[in-house]
Each structure stands twice: as C-alpha cells, then as structure tokens.
Amino acid sequence: MAALVAAEAAISRRLLWIEFVALYLGAPLVIALFMPGHLLFEALALFSVAGLFLLWRTGGFDWRSLVRGWSRLPWREIAGMAVITLLLGMAVLWISRPGALFNMLRSRPEFIPVIWVFYPILSALPQELIFRPLFFHRYGALLPSGRGAIALNAAIFSFAHLMYWSLVVAALTFAGGWFFARAYLRFGFPSAWVLHAVAGNVLFAVGMGAYFYSGNVVRPF
Numbered sequence: 001m002a003a004l005v006a007a008e009a010a011i012s013r014r015l016l017w018i019e020f021v022a023l024y025l026g027a028p029l030v031i032a033l034f035m036p037g038h039l040l041f042e043a044l045a046l047f048s049v050a051g052l053f054l055l056w057r058t059g060g061f062d063w064r065s066l067v068r069g070w071s072r073l074p075w076r077e078i079a080g081m082a083v084i085t086l087l088l089g090m091a092v093l094w095i096s097r098p099g100a101l102f103n104m105l106r107s108r109p110e111f112i113p114v115i116w117v118f119y120p121i122l123s124a125l126p127q128e129l130i131f132r133p134l135f136f137h138r139y140g141a142l143l144p145s146g147r148g149a150i151a152l153n154a155a156i157f158s159f160a161h162l163m164y165w166s167l168v169v170a171a172l173t174f175a176g177g178w179f180f181a182r183a184y185l186r187f188g189f190p191s192a193w194v195l196h197a198v199a200g201n202v203l204f205a206v207g208m209g210a211y212f213y214s215g216n217v218v219r220p221f
Contacts, residue, residue, distance in 0.1 A: 013141070019054075020139050024156045032162040037214035040163075041122055048126035051134045058138040066133065069188025077191075078198055081179065085199045089206035092168055100210035115204050120197035128193045131157050131177070132184040150185070154178040165220055169211050172203075 031043060055061050093101045104111055135153055136143070143149040157177030158170050176199055184192035203212060210216060 016139065016142060020142060023050075023054075024135075025159065028160045028162050032165070033219075035163070037163070037217050040214045044123065044126045047130055051126075051130040054138055055129075055134050061133065061137050066129075066189045069190045072187045073191050073194060074183065074187055077179070077183065078194060081195050082198050082202050085202040086206055088172070089203050089208045093207050093210070096168070097207075097210050100207040102205075103207045104209060105205060105207075112205055116201045119200050119204065120193070124193060124196040124200055127157075127160075128180065128184075128189065128196055131160070132181060132192050133189060136181075136185070150178055150181045153181040157181075163214070164211065164217055166211050 027047070035043060090101065131153065135156070136149070140149075143152060154174045154177035157180070158174035161169050161173045176196070180192045180196050183195050200212075203209075
C-alpha cells in the first residue's frame, strides 16, 4: 500500500513538473516565436483565467489573501522602487535611446493618466496572479527553499518577457521579479501588485515603452 501511494505521488510530481514547464517555459517561448504583438492583452487574459482555474484546482488556497495585506504595504520599498526605476530608466535611455527619454510626456502627455489607470489592472494584476500566488502555491513542492525560490521566480518572470527580445528587458524584469516575489512572500499579494504597478507606470512615464511596448518589438529572425 505504501509503495502504491509513493508511486502515485511520484507520478503526480512528474505531471506537475510537466505542467510547470509547459506553463512557464513552453507558453512564453511559443508567444515569443509566433504570437503577434497586438494580442498581448488577450494572451494575458487567457493566462489569467487558466491560472485562476489551476489555483482553484490545487485547493487549500486562501482566496481572501488576494485582498488582504493593504495595511502592510511597504511604503519605503514602494518609494524606493519608484526612484530607482526612474533613475535606471533614465540611464538606460540616455545611453541607448536618448530620443525616447520622456518621449510620451513630451509628445502625448494625455496618454500618461490612461496608462497609469489601466496598466495596473490589465497588465500588472494578471501577471502577478500567474507569477506569484499560482507559482508559489501550486508549484511550491517543486521549488527550492529560501532565496532559491525567489531567484527561480525572478528567472521565470524574466523569461516570460522573452517576446520583447531584449537583454535590457530581461535584466529589468529579473530584478523586478525578485522584488515582487520577495514582497509577495513577506507582505502579501497587494504589496507585490503595487510594486509591479508603480515600476511599470514609472517605466512608461520615463520613456521605456521603447523597450516594453509590444508594438515596437522586432523579432531577430
């Protein structure tokens, strides 16, 4: 009987690994290679629904945790994220694409409030659902302990942005993923979401849409 239980557990673990690889490696690779850039939000919506379904299938997840933790928001880290993102974005654009620096603020300032309202809801929120609660709850048994889990989460989050075909995007999303994962584990889902929303909004305000806007993506093949 014990041997049968162990065999079933081993099969379940293998299936979970297959699902993990398909979701976090296979899907971003397919998107990067084949998906038109204008379908980004549709893909995010689809993955959000799939992620919520998998989270529900897993069981044992406290859904109220998604709306708990607002009183624990790490305001110093949020302010630090805004300042560091601003300075880093300015430095990257000053070196690589000086013409894009604050381009939207200069040419289309009316778009900034629209982005700041809709980016947290349409982009940061679905990404956080997929890469934080789903990642750590459903696949927690597969993960290394401590900082290893955070590092793996950051690497997976960075790989999910392969569709931009940019080392700059890869580096920034790895660093961002590290801080978002750390905030999620320490303070809860709202903190990770707010940090992600603030970082994204600052990046677009400074002009980093030159790297992060899917309409600017050119595949290297």
